[in-house]
Amino acid sequence: MTDNRTSKKTKSPKRSSQSRQSTRRKRGSKKTKHYGKALAWRALFWGSGVLLLVSAVFFLVLDHVVREKFDGKKWQLAARVYARPLELYTGALVSVESLRAELNALTYRAVNNVRKPGHMSIRRNEVELFTRAHTVAGEQVQGHHVRIRFSGQQITDLRTVSNGGFLGNGVEEIDLLSLEPQEIGAIYPSSGEDRILVKLEDVPSLLGETLIAVEDRNFAHHFGLSPKSIARAFFANVKAGEVVQGGSTLTQQLVKNFYLSNERHIWRKVVEAFMTLSLEMHYSKADILETYINEVYLGQSGSRAIHGFALASQYYFRKPLQALGEEEIALLVGLVKGASYYNPWRNPERAKKRRNVVLGVMAETGLISQAGLEQLKSEPLGVVDKAESHHAYPAFMDVVKAQLRRDYQDDDLQSEGLQIYTTLAPSVQWNAEKSLSSRLESLESGYKIPSESLQAAAIITAVGSGEILAVVGDRNTRFEGFNRALNSQRPIGSLVKPAVYLAALESEDYTLASLISDGPIEVESKNGDIWAPQNFTRIDHGDVPLYKALSYSYNQATARLGMDVGMRQVVGVLDRLGLDRHVAPLPSVALGAVSLSPLEVSTLYHTLANDGVYTPLRAIRSVHRAGGERLKRYPLASQVRFHDTDVALIDYALQTTAHQGTAKSIYQVLPKNFAVAGKTGTTNEHRDSWFAGYTGNHLGVVWVGKDDNGKTPLTGATGALRIWRDIFSRLPTAPIDNHHRDIEFHWVDASTGAASAEHCRGAVMLPFKPGSAPTQSASCDFIKNPVKVWWRNLWGS
Amino acid sequence: MVDWRWLKCTGMAVLVGFLSACAHSPSAPVVNSVPGEVQGVVEYPAESDRKSHDRQTQSESNTSVQDAYERPTAPPVEQPSVAPSVAPKGAVKSLYDRARHAQSESRWSDAIALAERGLRINRKQSELYLILSESYLAQGNEDQARAFAEQGMRYTEKRSAVGTRLQSIISKNE
Numbered sequence: 001m002t003d004n005r006t007s008k009k010t011k012s013p014k015r016s017s018q019s020r021q022s023t024r025r026k027r028g029s030k031k032t033k034h035y036g037k038a039l040a041w042r043a044l045f046w047g048s049g050v051l052l053l054v055s056a057v058f059f060l061v062l063d064h065v066v067r068e069k070f071d072g073k074k075w076q077l078a079a080r081v082y083a084r085p086l087e088l089y090t091g092a093l094v095s096v097e098s099l100r101a102e103l104n105a106l107t108y109r110a111v112n113n114v115r116k117p118g119h120m121s122i123r124r125n126e127v128e129l130f131t132r133a134h135t136v137a138g139e140q141v142q143g144h145h146v147r148i149r150f151s152g153q154q155i156t157d158l159r160t161v162s163n164g165g166f167l168g169n170g171v172e173e174i175d176l177l178s179l180e181p182q183e184i185g186a187i188y189p190s191s192g193e194d195r196i197l198v199k200l201e202d203v204p205s206l207l208g209e210t211l212i213a214v215e216d217r218n219f220a221h222h223f224g225l226s227p228k229s230i231a232r233a234f235f236a237n238v239k240a241g242e243v244v245q246g247g248s249t250l251t252q253q254l255v256k257n258f259y260l261s262n263e264r265h266i267w268r269k270v271v272e273a274f275m276t277l278s279l280e281m282h283y284s285k286a287d288i289l290e291t292y293i294n295e296v297y298l299g300q301s302g303s304r305a306i307h308g309f310a311l312a313s314q315y316y317f318r319k320p321l322q323a324l325g326e327e328e329i330a331l332l333v334g335l336v337k338g339a340s341y342y343n344p345w346r347n348p349e350r351a352k353k354r355r356n357v358v359l360g361v362m363a364e365t366g367l368i369s370q371a372g373l374e375q376l377k378s379e380p381l382g383v384v385d386k387a388e389s390h391h392a393y394p395a396f397m398d399v400v401k402a403q404l405r406r407d408y409q410d411d412d413l414q415s416e417g418l419q420i421y422t423t424l425a426p427s428v429q430w431n432a433e434k435s436l437s438s439r440l441e442s443l444e445s446g447y448k449i450p451s452e453s454l455q456a457a458a459i460i461t462a463v464g465s466g467e468i469l470a471v472v473g474d475r476n477t478r479f480e481g482f483n484r485a486l487n488s489q490r491p492i493g494s495l496v497k498p499a500v501y502l503a504a505l506e507s508e509d510y511t512l513a514s515l516i517s518d519g520p521i522e523v524e525s526k527n528g529d530i531w532a533p534q535n536f537t538r539i540d541h542g543d544v545p546l547y548k549a550l551s552y553s554y555n556q557a558t559a560r561l562g563m564d565v566g567m568r569q570v571v572g573v574l575d576r577l578g579l580d581r582h583v584a585p586l587p588s589v590a591l592g593a594v595s596l597s598p599l600e601v602s603t604l605y606h607t608l609a610n611d612g613v614y615t616p617l618r619a620i621r622s623v624h625r626a627g628g629e630r631l632k633r634y635p636l637a638s639q640v641r642f643h644d645t646d647v648a649l650i651d652y653a654l655q656t657t658a659h660q661g662t663a664k665s666i667y668q669v670l671p672k673n674f675a676v677a678g679k680t681g682t683t684n685e686h687r688d689s690w691f692a693g694y695t696g697n698h699l700g701v702v703w704v705g706k707d708d709n710g711k712t713p714l715t716g717a718t719g720a721l722r723i724w725r726d727i728f729s730r731l732p733t734a735p736i737d738n739h740h741r742d743i744e745f746h747w748v749d750a751s752t753g754a755a756s757a758e759h760c761r762g763a764v765m766l767p768f769k770p771g772s773a774p775t776q777s778a779s780c781d782f783i784k785n786p787v788k789v790w791w792r793n794l795w796g797s
Numbered sequence: 798m799v800d801w802r803w804l805k806c807t808g809m810a811v812l813v814g815f816l817s818a819c820a821h822s823p824s825a826p827v828v829n830s831v832p833g834e835v836q837g838v839v840e841y842p843a844e845s846d847r848k849s850h851d852r853q854t855q856s857e858s859n860t861s862v863q864d865a866y867e868r869p870t871a872p873p874v875e876q877p878s879v880a881p882s883v884a885p886k887g888a889v890k891s892l893y894d895r896a897r898h899a900q901s902e903s904r905w906s907d908a909i910a911l912a913e914r915g916l917r918i919n920r921k922q923s924e925l926y927l928i929l930s931e932s933y934l935a936q937g938n939e940d941q942a943r944a945f946a947e948q949g950m951r952y953t954e955k956r957s958a959v960g961t962r963l964q965s966i967i968s969k970n971e
Contacts, residue, residue, distance in 0.1 A: 089888035089918065175891035464920030465913070610920075613948050622910075633906065636913045636929075640947040697920070737921070741951075 059274050066278040069259065074291065075307075076189035077197065077417025077626055081400060082181035083424040084467070084621070085136050088148060088158060089176045093697070093732035095153040098427035099127060105182050105426055107318045107384065114161075117143045118323050125150045128161060132323060134180035137421050137621075138628035141178050153732035182426055183314065185397050187404075187413045192303050197417065197626060198310040200290040204322055206367060207309060208289060210333045213365040214358055216250040219289075224251040224280035225273060251276050254292045298332065299339045306339070316344065316383045326368055327379045330358040344383045352381055394480040395457075395473030396424050399599070399619040402486070407632060408623075417626030422619055423467035425460075428731060432458050432470040432700075433477040435726035440475050440704070443722070447713045455707050457484035458723060459602045460731075461699045465636055466606055466615035469698075482707075485598045490688045490705060493592035493681035494553045494716065495601055498608060498650050499577060500562045500590050501550045503569040505646045510561075512547035512649055512766050513753040513774055518557035523587045533559045533591055536682070536715075545753055547653040547766060551661030553680065555591055562590030576641040578603040578614050592681060601692055602701045608650060609677075609694035612642030645769045648740045651677050652767050655736065662717050663693065669729040675736040678724070680716030687711055689719030696734040700724050743767045749778035759783050885924055889915045896928045905932040923953035923963070930966050943970040 086102050088094065100122055108120040108129070117132040126149050133143040149157040160172045188194050200208070212219045218226055226249050233247030248256065255275045260268060279288060299306035299315060306315050312332050313321045324332070334354040335342050344351035356377045363373040400422055404413060412418070440454050452475075460470040473483035482488070504510040518541040523531045533555045535541070541554060549557035562570050567585035574583060574594075580603075583594050596604075599617070607614045615638050622633045654677035658666045662680045670676065678693025689704040689712065702720040706712060712719070747763045749756040753774060756763035760780035885893040896911035912928040919925075926949025934942035946966040953960045 087888070087914075087918075091887060092918075176888040462917065465917050467917070611951060613951075630906075633910065635909060636916070637941065638944050638948055640944060640951075644951050 059278070062271065062274045063278040063282075066255075066259065066275050067282055070279070070283065070287075070291070074258075075193065075195060075197075075294070076191060076415035078189055078194050079187040079404075079413045079416070079418040079420055080183055080196070081185040081187070081397065081420045081422055082136075083184045083422060083426050084469075085181040086179045086425075086427075087176060088146075088155060088179070090155055090158050090173075092155045093153055093734060094150075094155055095732050096122065096125065096127060096150050098153075098431075098732060099148075101427050101430060102179065102182070103129070105318075106180060107323075114145065118319070131177065132180055132320070134320070135628060136178065136181055137419070138624055138630055141180075144174065144177060146174060146177060180320075181421065184393050184422070184424055184426070185400075187401070188304055189414045193305045193307050194311060195294055195306075195308040196310040196314065197294055198290075198308065198321060200286055200293070202322065203290075203293055203309070204324065204329065206326065207321065207324070207329050207333070208293070209365075209367055210329055210358065210362055211293070211336070212250070212289075213367060214333050214361050215253070215336060217365075219250050220285060222249055222251075224249060224276035249276070250292050251279055251288055254288060254295060255279060257297065258291065258295050296336055297339055298335050299343070318384045325379075325382075326362070326372075327355065327359065327376045328382060330362060330376070331355040331381060331383075334358040344381045345386045348381055355381070392478065393424060393429060393471070394478065395471040395483050395485055396422070396429065396468070396619065398473065398483045398486055399468060399471055403618070403620050403634070404623075418631070419624040419626065419628070421621045421624070423462070423465075423469060423621060424619070425469040428460050429470040429472075431730050432460055432472050432727050435730070436472050436702075436723050437475055437477065439723045439726050443704070443714065443719060449712065453706060453710075454704060454712065455484060456702065456704045456720070456723060457488060457598045458700065458702045458727070459485050459598050460727065461602050461606055461617060461701075463606065463609045463694060463697050463699050464615075466610075466617045467621075468602075468617055468619045471619075484703065487597060488703070489595040489597050489600075490703060491592055491595050491683045492601060493683040493688060493690060494555075494558075495605075495679055495681035495690050495692055496574070496589065496592040496594060497550055497553065497558050498654065498679060499573045499604070500558055500565065500570050501546060501653065502642070502646060502650050503565045503573045504546065504561050505649050506573070506643070507565055507569070508772075509565075510546055511753075511768055511772050511774070512545060512653060513748040513768075514546050515543040515753045516546060516549055516557045516561050516564075518542060518544050518549060518554045518560075521556050521560050521563075523559070523563060525587075531587055533588075543751075545748075545750060545766075547649075547656055548750070550650075550653040551657040553657075553662050559587060559590050563587060574604065576614065577605075577607045578616075592683065598701045598703050601690070601703075602699060605692045605694065605701060606699055607641060608647060608654075609699045611644045612640065612647035614639045614641045645740065645742045648743050649767055649769070651736065654679055658693070663691070663721055665717060665721065666693070666725055666728075669725050673735075675738055676728070677736060678721075680721055682715040682717075685711045686714055689714040689721075690716050691720035691724045693721075693724055693728070694736070695728065696736045698728070698731060698733045700727055702727075740767070742770055744770055744773060746773040748774055752778045754778035756780060885915070885919075885922055889919050889922055889925070892918075893922075893924055893928070896925070900928065900932060900935075903935070905936050908932045921952040923949045923957075923959045925949075926952070927959050927963055930963060934966060934970075939970045943967055946970075 086094070086099075088099075103120050108118055111119045111121060113119075114121050114128045114130050117130050119130045121128040126147065128145075128147050130145045131143045134141050145161045147157075147159060147161045148155055158174050158177060160174060186194065216226070216229075218229070226247065229249065230247035252272060255272050259275055260272060294308040294310070296309070297305060297307055298309065298312035301315065306312055309332055310321050312335070313319055313324055313328075316332070317324065317328055319328075331344060331351065331354075334351070334357065335344075337354065341347070342351045342354045359368070359373060359376050362368045363370050368376065400420065404420065408418075436456050436458050440456055441451075443449065444451055444454055454475070456472070456475055458470070458472045459468060461468055471483075471485045473479075473485040473487075474481065504514075505512075510516075518535070520540060521533065525531065535555050536553070540556065541552075544552075544554060544557055546561070548554075549561070567587060567589060570590060571583050571585045579596075579600065581596075581600075583589060586593065603617055606617060615636065618634050618636075620634045623631045625631055655675055657663045657680070658676050658678050663678045666676060666678065674695075676693055676695050678691060681690030681692070682688070683690075687705055687709055690702070692699070692701045694700070702723045704712070704714060704719040704723065714720075745765050745767055747756045747758055747760070747765050748754065749760065750762050750764045755774045755777045757780055759782050760778070761783055762781075884890075892911050892915035896908045896915065899905075899908040899911060908928055909932045912925040912932070915922060915925045916929075926945045929945040930942045930949060933939075933945065943966065946963040949963045950960060950967070953963070955961075955964060
């Protein structure tokens with residue numbers, strides 16, 4: 001019932017409700033349609049809003065990223081290391097050959113007519129040169145057109161040239177002329193990216209204009225994106241079915257290189273577009289171009305990536321940007337398209353073709369004349385020999401790095417773009433390398449020593465300044481491994497003897513004429529061991545004057561003298577000479593039972609060569625910030641450690657070593673009247689061959705031996721001395737200045753040490769400290785016939 | 798007629814004079830030219846000469862030291878005179894003047910750097926040691942001032958103007 005009722009009750013309403021519903025549905029569908037449309041609009045509106053908001057936020061984030069990096073420190077910069085700038089002046093000891101080598105290394109071009117910076121013309125004893133303006137250690141140095149005259153290995157005249165080159169007259173004498181220093185290495189960022197920063201105003205305008213002409217002609221007018229270029233690239237790519245052309249502007253390329261990775265993806269394109277707009281919005285075209293010029297990738301040298309035109313200019317041409325010729329600029333701009341693909345060393349033909357395309361663009365846009373185009377196209381690529389392009393002096397760089405690490409963190413060295421000015425003299429370094437390598441080969445063949453089994457090290461130092469001019473740490477001079485000049489500590493043998501004699505002379509108990517027995521000697525140690533040194537020749541020489549015992553390197557006399565003076569005094573002298581390690585005062589030390597590196601030996605002998613004044617040896621002059629501001633100097637430091645008269649007496653004995661003693665073969669290559677001093681050193685079973693010798697302004701220390709400490713047939717005189725001789729016979733250097741204020745010369749009898757006179761047989765003239773000359777006279781066997789003495793002097797009979 | 802007697806006498810006198818001079822020629826350390834002046838330098842011998850020298854060295858190295866000792870004991874040196882004090886000139890003078898100018902403007906570090914450059918050219922120029930000494934003194938580095946004053950004293954006369962000033966620095970900083 002209820003159901004029926006209900007059904008009855010509900011029938012009619014159902015109908016009406018159906019009609020209502022139908023009406024409503026009609027209305028609803030109208031409404032829904034309207035509502036859906038509205039919703040869609042609303043969604044679109046909100047969606048767009050959100051998208052816009054997200055885009056805005058995204059843009060703001062990217063904008064922040066762009067600005068943060070662009071305004072901040074853009075790059076990590078390698079520390080650059082430079083050789084000493086060669087200074088030219090009247091009286092300078094420079095040979096034409098060494099100057100030529102240094103100028104070649106600085107890529108000066110030999111020409112007939114010297115017209116512009118970087119040109120040179122060399123004749124027999126005359127060099128005409130147009131030096132480049134440069135900045136060294138924060139100081140601006142002007143370029144000069146000069147003529148230099150030489151006599152032997154010395155500059156005798158230096159003056160500016162008006163015009164007409166060799167035919168013209170010098171107009172003004174120049175006191176001092178500096179060449180730009182050669183870059184000898186760098187300490188790179190861990191990223192491997194290397195670059196030299198350059199400001200836009202220092203970039204040759206031709207380079208900037210060529211870059212724009214080739215890469216983005218509309219650069220000055222677009223807002224970062226160039227729809228025309230994009231459309232052109234799009235059609236070209238569609239037509240080719242692959243990416244063959246980029247439509248990127250310079251700004252886009254900069255964004256891609258500076259901020260983004262190399263991946264090709266639509267999302268990256270969006271980011272790139274946003275960042276490009278941001279860059280263009282905040283920065284001037286000049287800022288963007290300058291950053292591009294410093295950022296662009298232009299080559300690879302091992303793990304080192306070459307970025308920026310300034311570094312590329314040095315890398316490919318070893319020249320500053322300002323010195324590049326038109327065809328060189330064209331090559332560098334051409335490399336932007338693909339530095340690896342157009343690598344001028346690996347693919348010279350391809351590189352030349354690309355360079356010539358760029359030259360064509362230059363001519364087309366009026367940057368160069370059409371007339372000069374063909375001439376420029378025929379020019380060779382002109383890149384330097386890659387083998388010599390970098391990092392030529394690993395042994396010297398070791399000394400530099402060791403000195404730097406005392407004052408700087410690795411991070412600073414790798415990122416701050418420091419400029420490090422060192423003391424390396426390239427021409428001296430080349431001389432030492434060549435002498436060492438070739439002499440080792442001739443020693444091996446001459447003495448039937450297995451090939452490549454000998455090793456050697458050499459250090460050349462400037463006397464007085466203590467500047468290290470050259471370091472060779474391996475016979476393979478480019479080898480970046482164990483550096484024997486610094487790290488190989490070997491017994492120094494007789495090189496220690498000057499310390500024994502200096503201790504004796506300081507004691508005031510001895511003079512150079514004092515006699516010392518060279519007879520057999522035995523010393524008993526505390527544990528009962530007997531030490532009985534013998535002379536090299538196993539011959540005893542009886543009583544000999546001190547100067548002779550040192551110059552002929554008598555072991556027995558020296559051991560006796562050391563014991564007489566006291567080994568504590570001897571070790572004390574070693575300390576004052578600059579030895580920076582503990583040495584026990586044992587008797588065997590007097591004969592060289594102390595192991596030192598060639599660098600340590602150089603320190604000791606430098607004090608002798610420097611008149612008894614200790615100076616720490618240096619490889620760095622100063623360190624500057626990237627902008628040139630000086631951060632730190634490594635100044636000359638000195639301590640007067642010995643009386644100059646005592647050192648003058650040792651110096652005399654060491655000069656006698658060179659004239660008559662164990663090093664007399666020096667005068668087979670040096671003029672007889674050229675004063676040098678030196679000492680040979682040979683250790684047991686000829687395991688080490690040493691020579692330390694100096695002139696008035698250079699000290700050279702050479703070691704020869706085997707890495708496994710094996711025996712060799714070489715003494716100090718037949719091994720190390722020969723290398724020293726080879727180096728110093730080529731080295732422009734001055735003799736020792738033998739003027740000494742507080743030294744008296746007296747005739748003494750060489751066999752008794754008593755006073756003698758000029759015409760007495762066996763008389764020699766020796767230097768003495770005032771008041772120390774012998775007073776007791778020896779009997780005189782007067783030489784009546786001076787002809788005989790003259791004859792004997794001349795022929796040594 | 799030619800007077801042969803006079804000619805013979807004159808010839809004999811010249812010969813005796815020449816031989817006497819040779820007898821006193823020194824063979825070892827010699828006095829070289831004044832610092833700062835153009836000096837004699839090494840001439841690199843021709844390759845053929847060097848080869849012959851090398852052969853000689855080979856044979857001489859086999860000679861005993863005893864043999865060498867028995868060589869005539871000729872006077873090895875000539876009595877050198879005292880080195881005259883030479884005022885800076887040329888490149889050194891230019892650097893000296895610039896260093897003095899830097900000093901006058903109290904640019905002590907620059908003065909030191911310029912004096913060092915000068916000493917690289919002539920390490921015995923006492924005036925440059927004076928600049929170093931004065932500049933270090935002005936910077937308060939008395940030890941280094943004294944050390945350079947002592948070193949400079951080695952290359953000048955005590956009574957010279959430079960010597961007196963160096964001595965005064967030494968005395969004040971003892």
